[in-house]
Amino acid sequence: MSTTLPRLLLDGASERAQGAAMREKEYGIWQTTTWSAMAEMVESMACGLYLAGLQRGEHLVVIGANRPRLYATMLAAQSLGAIPVPLYQDAVAAECVFPINNAEVRFCVVENQEQVDKMLEIRDQCPQLSNIYYDEPRGLRNYDQPGLSSLAALVEAGRSHSKAHPQLFLEQVDKGRPDDVAALFFTSGTTGNPKGVMHTHRSLINRAEAGKRFDRLSDSEEVLAYLPPAWIGQNIFSFAQWLVAGYVVNCPESSSTVTIDLKEVGPTYYFAPPRVFEGLLTSVMIRMEDAGAIKRGMFHRLMALARRVGPDLMDGKSIGFLDRLAYRLGDWLVYGPLRNNLGMSRVRVAYTAGEAIGPDLFTFYRSIGINLKQLYGSTETAVFVCLQPDNEARADTVGVPCEGVEIKLSESGEILVKSPGLLKGYYKNEAATAEVLTSDGWYHTSDAGFIDASGHLKIIDRVKDVGRIKGGAHDGAMFAPKYVENKLKFFSHIKEAVAYGDQRERVCVMVNIDFEAVGNWAERRNLPYAGYTDLAQKPEVYELIRDCVEKVNADLSRDALLAGSQISRFLVLHKELDADDGELTRTNKVRRGFIAEKYGVLVEALYGGKTEQFIETQVKFEDGRTGSVSATLQILDAKTFAPVKAAA
Known part of the structure; x- marks a missing residue:
C-alpha cells in the first residue's frame, strides 16, 4: 500500500465519477454530491487554502457536524500536506484552547455561527489563530472580524486560482507520502490535558482496508454519519473506509433528526455505541408498554421465541422445523416491522464498541435478525484491533485479532498490541509516547483482559482501575x-x-x-x-x-x-x-x-x-x-x- 487519502479520492472520482459519494439532508431534502463533484470541491478548497498561506506540515482545525464540505476541507488540507485536526463540536470554547495552541493552529474551518463565536471568544488566548472560515452563513452577516470569511469565498478564490494554475493541485497531491501524518486526534482523556494522536495515511488506510476485507464491504454500502467527526471511529467509518471502499456516506440534517434520517437511509453498514442501542430499545419498550393488551401480549410472546431461536439462526445453526416456521411468522408480524421502525431493515453488518454491551441488549438485536457484533480498538490503534466474525458474535467478548494484529498479555494482565494501525506518536509529547510504545513496537492498551479458549479477547477493565x-x-x-x-x-x-x-x-x-x-x-x-x-x-x-x-x-x-x-x-x-x-x-x-x-x-x-x-x-x-x-x-x-x- 503506497497511497494517500487524497489519492484515493481521485481514484474514486475516476472509477465512479457520477456515483453518489455523499448525501446531505437540507431542509428535509437529500442532496447528493458525486465523486467527481467532491474531487472538484476538494481541489478548489486546496487551492484556496494554498492561496491563503496554509503550509505543508501545518495544522488546520475543523469543527462541526458531519457535512460533505467539512470532510472536503480535511481532504483539501491533506492534499497540501497539511494536517487536519477535528475537534468536538459540543466542546465549550475553553476546551479548544489547548489543542489549538498545542498544534500551533493558524487556520480553522467551522460549521456555523455557534462555532465561530467559540473561536472569537478564545482568540485572545490563541493569538496565532489568524484565519477562521465558516460553512453556514446564517447569523453571521454583520460579523466584521479580521480573518473571518466564508468557506464559499475560499472555494471561489481557489476555483479561480485552479483555472489559472491547473497543475497545482495534482502536483501537491503527488508530493504526499503514505508515512506523512494524515490527521491529529486529540483524546478526551479522563485526567490532564488531552494528547494529540498522530496517524499517518498508511495507518488509517491499512486499518480501513482490514475492516473492509473482514466484512466484505463494497461500494454499494450505505452509511449514516451521525457521530462526532473528532472521534476516531467516525473518522474511520465515514472517511478512511469511505475512501477505501467507495460507499455512500449520508449526513443527517441535525442531531434531532437522526432517528428519522436513519429510517430514510436504511444503512447497510452501521455503527453505534451501546448507549445508542440502549436508547433505541428503551423507546421501543416504552411504546410497547403503552400498547393494547393483545398487541403487548403478542409482542412479548414472539420476543420470547426470538430470544430462544433468533441468535442460533443468526449464527447459522440448525433449529427445528416448527421453530423455524414460528420465527418466520414472528418476522412477518413483529421482527420485520421492528427492524424497519428502528431503521435497520437493510443492515448487513452492525458494530458496537467503546463500552461493554449488556447480554440482554446484544441478544435482543441479534434475535430480531440484526447482525450486531462487537469490535475492540482505540484512537491510538485506528480502531480495528479485534472484530467478531459473523457466526461468532458473543456479548462477553470483543472478537478475534483482525488482519495484521498481534496480541499478548503482560505479567499484570495488560493487553499489548502490535498492528500496522498504531499511532506514529503523541504530538509534542515524547514522554507519553515512550510510555505506551515499546522499542520493539508493542502498544500498551492500559486494558486488562485475556484470550479465551476460542481465541476471542475478553476485556475486564482498565488496568489502573482494577x-x-x-x-x-x-x-x-x-x-x-x-x-x-x-x-x-x-x-x-x-x-x-x-x-x-x-x-x-x-x-x-x-x-x-x-x-x-x-x-x-x-x-x-x-x-x-x-x-x-x-x-x-x-x-x-x-x-x-x-x-x-x-x-x-x-x-x-x-x-x-x-x-x-x-x-x-x-x-x-x-x-x-x-x-x-x-x-x-x-x-x-x-x-x-x-x-x-x-x-x-x-x-x-x-x-x-x-x-x-x-x-x-x-x-x-x-x-x-x-x-x-x-x-x-x-x-x-x-x-x-x-x-x-x-x-x-
Missing part, C-alpha cells in the same frame, strides 16, 4: 469498577453508574437514572414528579434501582473472581452526569476520579454509614450560564449474596 477490596469478608478480592458499572447499565432504568471500592471494605455506587425510561415507568403507576431531581429521590424509584442492584449482586456472586465486587450501598444522584460539568469525557466515559473529588461528601456519606446526605452542585447550562441543583439524597443498603461455589 483494584482490591481491603478488609472485611472479601479481603484481597478483585474489584473491577467498569465491569460492575456496565452490569448496572444493562438495565434500561439506569443510564450511568460510578462504582468505588478499591482499598475499601465494600463497594458503593452512585447511580444516574434514565429519565425517559423511569419517567415512563412512573407515569404508568400514576407517580407524579416535578423533574429529574424530584423523580430521582422518590422512594419507589429507589426500590426500583435497589432491585437492579441486587440482581447484579446475585450475578456477581456466581463469578469466582468478582464475587467480592458486590454492591453494599448505593444512592441516586440528583443530576445527570454531564461532559459540560467535567463529569464525563466528550465520548461519554465516566471521569471516576474527578467525580470522587467533586462529590467527596457523598463518597464519605456512603462509607460513613449515613442514610441521607444534603448536597448542592453547580451546573453549567448550554447557553453558558451557571446555576445550582440541591437535594437531600437517600442512601440505601443492598442485599449481597454468598459466593456460589463451582460444581466439582
Whole structure:
C-alpha cells in the first residue's frame, strides 16, 4: 500500500465519477454530491487554502457536524500536506484552547455561527489563530472580524486560482507520502490535558482496508454519519473506509433528526455505541408498554421465541422445523416491522464498541435478525484491533485479532498490541509516547483482559482501575469498577453508574437514572414528579434501582473472581452526569476520579454509614450560564449474596 487519502479520492472520482459519494439532508431534502463533484470541491478548497498561506506540515482545525464540505476541507488540507485536526463540536470554547495552541493552529474551518463565536471568544488566548472560515452563513452577516470569511469565498478564490494554475493541485497531491501524518486526534482523556494522536495515511488506510476485507464491504454500502467527526471511529467509518471502499456516506440534517434520517437511509453498514442501542430499545419498550393488551401480549410472546431461536439462526445453526416456521411468522408480524421502525431493515453488518454491551441488549438485536457484533480498538490503534466474525458474535467478548494484529498479555494482565494501525506518536509529547510504545513496537492498551479458549479477547477493565477490596469478608478480592458499572447499565432504568471500592471494605455506587425510561415507568403507576431531581429521590424509584442492584449482586456472586465486587450501598444522584460539568469525557466515559473529588461528601456519606446526605452542585447550562441543583439524597443498603461455589 503506497497511497494517500487524497489519492484515493481521485481514484474514486475516476472509477465512479457520477456515483453518489455523499448525501446531505437540507431542509428535509437529500442532496447528493458525486465523486467527481467532491474531487472538484476538494481541489478548489486546496487551492484556496494554498492561496491563503496554509503550509505543508501545518495544522488546520475543523469543527462541526458531519457535512460533505467539512470532510472536503480535511481532504483539501491533506492534499497540501497539511494536517487536519477535528475537534468536538459540543466542546465549550475553553476546551479548544489547548489543542489549538498545542498544534500551533493558524487556520480553522467551522460549521456555523455557534462555532465561530467559540473561536472569537478564545482568540485572545490563541493569538496565532489568524484565519477562521465558516460553512453556514446564517447569523453571521454583520460579523466584521479580521480573518473571518466564508468557506464559499475560499472555494471561489481557489476555483479561480485552479483555472489559472491547473497543475497545482495534482502536483501537491503527488508530493504526499503514505508515512506523512494524515490527521491529529486529540483524546478526551479522563485526567490532564488531552494528547494529540498522530496517524499517518498508511495507518488509517491499512486499518480501513482490514475492516473492509473482514466484512466484505463494497461500494454499494450505505452509511449514516451521525457521530462526532473528532472521534476516531467516525473518522474511520465515514472517511478512511469511505475512501477505501467507495460507499455512500449520508449526513443527517441535525442531531434531532437522526432517528428519522436513519429510517430514510436504511444503512447497510452501521455503527453505534451501546448507549445508542440502549436508547433505541428503551423507546421501543416504552411504546410497547403503552400498547393494547393483545398487541403487548403478542409482542412479548414472539420476543420470547426470538430470544430462544433468533441468535442460533443468526449464527447459522440448525433449529427445528416448527421453530423455524414460528420465527418466520414472528418476522412477518413483529421482527420485520421492528427492524424497519428502528431503521435497520437493510443492515448487513452492525458494530458496537467503546463500552461493554449488556447480554440482554446484544441478544435482543441479534434475535430480531440484526447482525450486531462487537469490535475492540482505540484512537491510538485506528480502531480495528479485534472484530467478531459473523457466526461468532458473543456479548462477553470483543472478537478475534483482525488482519495484521498481534496480541499478548503482560505479567499484570495488560493487553499489548502490535498492528500496522498504531499511532506514529503523541504530538509534542515524547514522554507519553515512550510510555505506551515499546522499542520493539508493542502498544500498551492500559486494558486488562485475556484470550479465551476460542481465541476471542475478553476485556475486564482498565488496568489502573482494577483494584482490591481491603478488609472485611472479601479481603484481597478483585474489584473491577467498569465491569460492575456496565452490569448496572444493562438495565434500561439506569443510564450511568460510578462504582468505588478499591482499598475499601465494600463497594458503593452512585447511580444516574434514565429519565425517559423511569419517567415512563412512573407515569404508568400514576407517580407524579416535578423533574429529574424530584423523580430521582422518590422512594419507589429507589426500590426500583435497589432491585437492579441486587440482581447484579446475585450475578456477581456466581463469578469466582468478582464475587467480592458486590454492591453494599448505593444512592441516586440528583443530576445527570454531564461532559459540560467535567463529569464525563466528550465520548461519554465516566471521569471516576474527578467525580470522587467533586462529590467527596457523598463518597464519605456512603462509607460513613449515613442514610441521607444534603448536597448542592453547580451546573453549567448550554447557553453558558451557571446555576445550582440541591437535594437531600437517600442512601440505601443492598442485599449481597454468598459466593456460589463451582460444581466439582
